[in-house]
Amino acid sequence: MNATFPKLRLMFAPVRRRGFTLVEVLVSLAIFAIAAVVLGAAYVNMLTNYQAAMQWGARQGELESLRAALQTEPDRLRVEKGGEQFLGDNRLARWRARVEETAIADLFQVTVDWEITAPDQAPAATGRQTFMLLRPTWSDPLVRARLRAESRQRLAKRNS
Numbered sequence: 001m002n003a004t005f006p007k008l009r010l011m012f013a014p015v016r017r018r019g020f021t022l023v024e025v026l027v028s029l030a031i032f033a034i035a036a037v038v039l040g041a042a043y044v045n046m047l048t049n050y051q052a053a054m055q056w057g058a059r060q061g062e063l064e065s066l067r068a069a070l071q072t073e074p075d076r077l078r079v080e081k082g083g084e085q086f087l088g089d090n091r092l093a094r095w096r097a098r099v100e101e102t103a104i105a106d107l108f109q110v111t112v113d114w115e116i117t118a119p120d121q122a123p124a125a126t127g128r129q130t131f132m133l134l135r136p137t138w139s140d141p142l143v144r145a146r147l148r149a150e151s152r153q154r155l156a157k158r159n160s
Helices: 005-011 022-071 076-081 141-159
Strands: 083-087 091-101 107-118 121-134
Touching: 022 083, 022 091, 022 107, 022 121, 076 091
Parallel strands: none
Antiparallel strands: 083 091, 091 107, 107 121
């Protein structure tokens, strides 16, 4: 009987199966789901930033065109009145500028308010930009003479 007992023990011994438990599978699925959500959100953010960068580049080109039109205008009153410029793709840019004299002769601070409308875009794109512009044709000769005299006096004080 002793000889058969080890055989019976081997025959009825618990067999360890190889594989994953249900808990291990669920944990791995949860980790995979979290990683997929994080990667999906990163991808959506990348697409949004790419679209914004493309629009910003196009907008900069439009603003350069408006700035060039403003800088080539010799009459200050027409600049302050504003104007319209047709852009590509059936869009219209309207602008109006506020021109302020500075303490330096022929140098002006220009603030431009602009609006770009498109037929397929309900709200118009608007903005404001301020820059300095050297325009001798905009200066009043009397004011220019006064500002130059004041500049000469400041330089004389500094050099003495």
